[in-house]
Amino acid sequence: MLVLVLIDNIKDFAPIIYTPTVGLVCQNYSGLFRRPRGMYFSAKDKGEMMSMIYNWPAQQVDMIVLTDGSRILGLGDLGVQGIGIPIGKLDMYVAAAGINPQRILPVMLDVGTNNEKLLEDRLYLGLRQPRLEGEEYLSIVDEFMEAVFTRWPKAIVQFEDFQMKWAFETLQRYRKRFCMFNDDVQGTAGVALAGLLGTVRAQGRPLSDFVNQKIVVVGAGSAGLGVLNMAIQAVSRMAGKNEAAVKNQFFLLDKDGLITKERTNIDPAAAPFAKDLKDVEGLREGASLIEVVKKLKPHVLLGLSGVGGIFNEEVLKAMRESESTKPAIFAMSNPTMNAECTAADAFKYAGENIVFASGSPFENVDLGNGKVGHVNQANNMYLFPGIGLGTLLSGARIITDEMLQAASECLASYMTDEEIQKGILYPSVNNIRHITAEVGAAVLRAAVAEGLAEGYGDVGPRELRHMSKEETVEYITRNMWFPVYSPLVHEK
């Protein structure tokens, strides 16, 4: 019965099973623990993972969400307590994508924690040792992946909330071998790109004007770099130029300020986005956020820093000078406390004319005179369920950039011009099953177009190839699991 309540009231329950409450649950998990949910593989289980996987009671597993707990939302290393995130994400898979709850599997890879407070907490449930590093770490993830795909060759593994170095390393290591994706890098990027394209439309400009938007990304981690990569790919396609030639409009900051080529010890993942000082006249290496905003007057300020409140009054007021007729503020960090600003502050200081989006939900803002400042939730929940479901029902063995791009484009085109004019960039969470069906169909059709769709169950690749767009959406919807409960009292 619970699942039906969840599906029917997803807008009310998403903030509980998902961000922000799931963050609080993870922070207090060891103290709240009653019973295990999902599977835990510890560094001590090395050599045993295959038999452990074969001992999981379900015959078939379709969707796995895997974490090592090293970067849980914006809350840092929560070790084994991060299991709340795979559980919450999979609850969303059941509610939004209709994945059968008996075929989901939340997984924690417990390779230790570097969180001193947890190591000293007598209730802490995980391994009391520093995190494994290097080859030792990778050998654990390798063993897990081999075991999963040996037993369930058609499963999909979503990597979630891994610290940046492992997010990128594992994505490169596995994406051509296994059916997997990294939600923070790839799911977030697709949702952000759809929102960025929406802000172009909100200014009453054609989509092709995306190539002229000045976009400042604050946070050079797995999510921020994922967004930049995908946005640059999109601009490169639109402008018909190579990626190196279209980076000028993007500016990247991390905890040490504006990233330029003058930076010493630059992270290799951020290096491709470092600015030449001659291209940012008047700015210096490490320029602060306020300096950057005042100088550049960007169209978009997008935060994926994990730092609550860094879009402060001064920064938001500086956005009033934006070159855009409708400046966009995306405070995408989670949970609510870690959002770069609140919705109320954004409308108060940056002006009523802005487009606003946040990673965790805020109420719409009453601007007086009957006017409403619309709050969008720019969260990867709009895409990951459809990416997982579309891939599953296509039978593809890998998840390609083209499939992810199709997901993002589908979300971007979901909204009408009328909605976009009102500053509404994403659909209501209440429509999440419908959105997921559309996104899933887009992903499936992209897999078909690439010749990767091997079919699912009785539906072979030929049938998938011959489905129209509408038939694909119908096929996806038909395959969504839905709870049907036997009545406890039979009517006479």
Ligand SMILES: NC(=O)C1=CN([C@@H]2O[C@H](COP(=O)(O)OP(=O)(O)OC[C@H]3O[C@@H](n4cnc5c(N)ncnc54)[C@H](O)[C@@H]3O)[C@@H](O)[C@H]2O)C=CC1
């Ligand atoms: N809305 C959504 O769908 C998603 C939101 N997120 C959120 O994004 C945040 C970051 O996630 P990751 O990129 O994976 O983390 P990360 O730890 O890989 O990266 C954080 C980045 O922020 C930078 N940073 C820290 N303090 C800063 C400051 N004061 N000014 C500017 N930059 C600063 C760091 O230098 C680093 O580059 C988290 O809060 C997470 O919850 C992540 C994925 C999806």
Ligand SMILES: CC(=O)C(=O)O
């Ligand atoms: C939404 C999400 O995946 C994150 O904040 O990490």
Ligand SMILES: [Mg+2]
């Ligand atoms: Mg995440």
